[in-house]
Amino acid sequence: MDVSGRTYPQLALDLQLCFPLYAATRAVTKRYVTLLKGTGLTYPQYLVMLVLWESEEPRSVTSLGHRLRLDSGTLTPLLKRLETAGLVRRDRDPGDERRVLVSLTGDGRALEEQVSGVPQQLGTSMGITRDEALALRDQLTDLVDHLDTAESS
Amino acid sequence: MDVSGRTYPQLALDLQLCFPLYAATRAVTKRYVTLLKGTGLTYPQYLVMLVLWESEEPRSVTSLGHRLRLDSGTLTPLLKRLETAGLVRRDRDPGDERRVLVSLTGDGRALEEQVSGVPQQLGTSMGITRDEALALRDQLTDLVDHLDTAESS
DNA sequence: CACAACTATATTGTGCACAACTCAATAGCG
DNA sequence: CGCTATTGAGTTGTGCACAATATAGTTGTG
Structure with a gap:
């Protein structure tokens, strides 16, 4: 880059x-x-x-x-x-x-x-495993939490 | 949950x-x-x-x-x-x-x-290190790439 | 009870996103 | 050269997001 x-x-x-x-x-x-x-x-x-x-x-x-x-x-x-x-x-x-x-x-x-099959189809499209998805979720959730507290300052 | x-x-x-x-x-x-x-x-x-x-x-x-x-x-x-x-x-x-x-x-x-100070301020607000940011970037980039190829199928 | 403060929803206005379409300009081909 | 296909930008219409504001309903206090 x-x-x-x-x-x-x-x-x-x-x-x-x-x-x-x-x-x-x-x-x-x-x-x-x-x-x-x-x-x-x-x-x-x-x-x-x-x-x-x-x-x-x-x-x-x-x-x-x-x-x-x-x-x-x-x-x-x-x-x-x-x-x-x-x-x-x-x-x-x-x-x-x-x-x-x-x-x-x-x-x-x-x-x-x-729509019960949608999450499965999306998971395939994203090309990540369930564990990777959960790890990504945690990072994003942390990020949102930090931004929320930062916003109020 | x-x-x-x-x-x-x-x-x-x-x-x-x-x-x-x-x-x-x-x-x-x-x-x-x-x-x-x-x-x-x-x-x-x-x-x-x-x-x-x-x-x-x-x-x-x-x-x-x-x-x-x-x-x-x-x-x-x-x-x-x-x-x-x-x-x-x-x-x-x-x-x-x-x-x-x-x-x-x-x-x-x-x-x-x-605006040259904005990335620094945002980094602080997000509460993540530069390395974490780069790792997250890579995951998201992979995700977009997968979704792009999936969309065309 | 009167009334001010508060709460929940709705409305208005601005700015994306994006699909579908129009139109002008260009490129390619016989 | 003439004609068709393609390309690049713009337009239109729908649906978010969200700040700011309006309004109706509720609560607390004297």
């Missing part, structure tokens, strides 16, 4: 780490488009569905946001699209009318079986 | 790897907003500037796109904003009128010095 001519060689590092991270996310998202074709889900919608499938109970918008680190500005329109698609219902919590509870419809629940 | 109750436990893995990757990219992007405040650059704009700073010659839109894996639909409006900000110029290549050559202005070149 040629960095010899740069006035500020340290800037090359940003292209070397931050760019691959950025590119990897877009590559994964792109792969999901193919894998999720037929379900009509986008990648962020799939992540929301994963959280709902893992929950026994309906979840509020804020609760989904905490799990996925997304705010209402992103989730509200996304959830409306899932509602239009007939995969979720959105009902005001009778006990606290500020809250909107998101619950799965029959179709939404049924979709889980249809 | 409780996955015992799931009908399809393999779906938990997508939340365990793909979600951290997705969250890490957004956390890094968010950190850059703070670090780049004052320059007026967004994270994708900063990446474009990094490529221009590392180039001796003006680059075409396609050439920038290959380096950053972005298409003209993303780059054209982004480059127009950089042009409006006075950081780059966009001129048709006299030798091939289809091509638009992107070159740095004096202001654009001067900005390099102003």
